[in-house]
Amino acid sequence: MKTIALIGNPNSGKTSLFNNLTGLLHHVGNWPGKTVEKKEGKFEYRGKPSKVIDLPGTYDLLAPLEEESIVKDFVSKGNYDILVNIVDCSSLERSLHLTIQLLELGIPLIVALNFSGYSKKKGQKLDSQKLSALLGVPVVEMEAIGDTSNLKEAVVNFKKLHPAIKPSGSARERYGLISSILSSCMSSGVKPSRSDAIDKVLLNKWTGFPIYLLILFMVFQVTYTVAQPFMDMVDGMFSFFSMQASQLLGAQGLLSSFVTEGIIAGIGSILVFLPTIMFLYLMLAILEDSGYLCRAAYLMDSIMSRIGLRGYSFIPLVLGFGCNVPAIMATRTIRGAKERLMTILMIPYMACSARLAVFIMFSAIFFPKTKALVVWSLYILGILIAMCTGYLLSRVLKGDSRNAFIMELAPYRIPRFRNVFLLVWDKSLDFIKGAGTIILSVVLVAWFLSNMPYGVEYASKESLMGKLGVLISPIFSPLGFGEWRAAVALFFGFIAKEVVIGTFGTLYGLQGAALGDAIGASFTPLSAYSFLVFMLIYVPCMATVAVIKRETGSARIALYSAMYSVGLAWAVSFVIYRGGLLLGLS
Amino acid sequence: MKLIDMPKDSEGKILSEYDERVSALGLHQGALFLVVKNDSSNPLIIKIKNSKYAIGREVAARIEVQ
Numbered sequence: 001m002k003t004i005a006l007i008g009n010p011n012s013g014k015t016s017l018f019n020n021l022t023g024l025l026h027h028v029g030n031w032p033g034k035t036v037e038k039k040e041g042k043f044e045y046r047g048k049p050s051k052v053i054d055l056p057g058t059y060d061l062l063a064p065l066e067e068e069s070i071v072k073d074f075v076s077k078g079n080y081d082i083l084v085n086i087v088d089c090s091s092l093e094r095s096l097h098l099t100i101q102l103l104e105l106g107i108p109l110i111v112a113l114n115f116s117g118y119s120k121k122k123g124q125k126l127d128s129q130k131l132s133a134l135l136g137v138p139v140v141e142m143e144a145i146g147d148t149s150n151l152k153e154a155v156v157n158f159k160k161l162h163p164a165i166k167p168s169g170s171a172r173e174r175y176g177l178i179s180s181i182l183s184s185c186m187s188s189g190v191k192p193s194r195s196d197a198i199d200k201v202l203l204n205k206w207t208g209f210p211i212y213l214l215i216l217f218m219v220f221q222v223t224y225t226v227a228q229p230f231m232d233m234v235d236g237m238f239s240f241f242s243m244q245a246s247q248l249l250g251a252q253g254l255l256s257s258f259v260t261e262g263i264i265a266g267i268g269s270i271l272v273f274l275p276t277i278m279f280l281y282l283m284l285a286i287l288e289d290s291g292y293l294c295r296a297a298y299l300m301d302s303i304m305s306r307i308g309l310r311g312y313s314f315i316p317l318v319l320g321f322g323c324n325v326p327a328i329m330a331t332r333t334i335r336g337a338k339e340r341l342m343t344i345l346m347i348p349y350m351a352c353s354a355r356l357a358v359f360i361m362f363s364a365i366f367f368p369k370t371k372a373l374v375v376w377s378l379y380i381l382g383i384l385i386a387m388c389t390g391y392l393l394s395r396v397l398k399g400d401s402r403n404a405f406i407m408e409l410a411p412y413r414i415p416r417f418r419n420v421f422l423l424v425w426d427k428s429l430d431f432i433k434g435a436g437t438i439i440l441s442v443v444l445v446a447w448f449l450s451n452m453p454y455g456v457e458y459a460s461k462e463s464l465m466g467k468l469g470v471l472i473s474p475i476f477s478p479l480g481f482g483e484w485r486a487a488v489a490l491f492f493g494f495i496a497k498e499v500v501i502g503t504f505g506t507l508y509g510l511q512g513a514a515l516g517d518a519i520g521a522s523f524t525p526l527s528a529y530s531f532l533v534f535m536l537i538y539v540p541c542m543a544t545v546a547v548i549k550r551e552t553g554s555a556r557i558a559l560y561s562a563m564y565s566v567g568l569a570w571a572v573s574f575v576i577y578r579g580g581l582l583l584g585l586s
Numbered sequence: 587m588k589l590i591d592m593p594k595d596s597e598g599k600i601l602s603e604y605d606e607r608v609s610a611l612g613l614h615q616g617a618l619f620l621v622v623k624n625d626s627s628n629p630l631i632i633k634i635k636n637s638k639y640a641i642g643r644e645v646a647a648r649i650e651v652q
Contacts, residue, residue: 060610171609405642
């Protein structure tokens, strides 16, 4: 079996091609640096199987960033038969720089020209056969999301040629060579770009930032309002299940309690938020795939630079609204160790979708008329805390945080249904799997502890769960939520924020509106807001702590991040609750 | 003259390089470029070799152009 690896500049279409060849479903985004780890798959053509490896994008093999060093190591080890170099036709000259570097190394290479249809529309004419003759390697035209038979044919019939490219001393020499090659095989009558016209408005000094804020507001507004009817449907479905189970198993008894109060209440209370999560990811996927995310990073650069960061850091921070774990991994695209560490330690304050579920539930109970505003205020508070943390870190951490900012602004594209669908599907599955594994496990432990010792009233103060809650609740009393069930929910929330509502559901043995009523009786609006602030700031989940350890290579930093966030959560909630009381709020 | 001093819509040629990595993106000595946007606070936007880049002002302040 041949091993082929896909190599190319960031955002050149490698992952789209990988998905197309292998039938796998990896998410693709329209911003440079989406892929930070290599992935593997297989495909078969004319009965001949091939293994495919998708490498992270790289501009340069000689001065790589961290995620690009994976590519450099892979190329130098030579554990492959063919490298397929994906070349973006819309930026052919720049893309061929990497091609020339690969040819200088004498690597078995096929050049695959992607987006050739797009560049033809722009008036560019390229003679691929002549380019192949000049480079001395096979060159095929293809569309990464369309017909790839040319490429498969070239892979099956591949014979290593010996290109006459000699090692160059500098980028200038390579670009000189590229210029002379292209002058004899390409004619370009470049038409004005639609992206330029859009940028005139979206990156304008006066209109750019207000439009950016409006887009962010729209993302969250659409997420809540459109998702609401679907949430009601899911809620109704689980209420129906609970009623049916109760009728089937009888209202009393351990088994009935296990199924209705444990499993159905626990899973139902969290899956009700699946539509919201899906709409949030839908909006994020549209922003990513359209190419707007890197423009937003550009707009944020001058603000980020005030705390010693660059616009680069903005993309991982925004991705943190979806899930903190991949967002922390996305920091690999950031140049400079200090800048990267600062961004990693700021991401946990970006309110992820798991926390969103708790925000929505509590704001609907305690602030029904202003729920969107309350949730919005929590997002803003999270951003402010992240910025303050970044500012403090810029003062404390050693090293130069002002690294060179240079970022490609990829052309705008109409979001592709497949890409958007893949992200939403992938993240929804993650959420459902989470509900079915870790959340279910925690809920079952909570149900078990609520029933022990045997014979005790379910989820009473005398149960093991009640005793645990009573033990830790004094920590939270000064913050306004010393109620033992809230303490237990926060305790389990260390594992994952998704389990918080599930734990409430299990402890009350309720779900949906009935659970809302029970929670409504345990908090005041002020103490509920204080609870949400604590939820926002303290450790997002164990997976985030683990990925901080992995990405920084330091257990100490991961532990510091967790402890700092708990201390900060307590302090901010205290100020909000006590400050609110002083102002006469309740 | 530095790149940072180039006004919007002006074209020029790079005379000095910033570093190896930035050169690999096409901003090498002798490369022709077009300034798409240059205000007083945000990064510059330039077009070079059919690609569009946002370039930090501190980078632009160190690249000699003509």
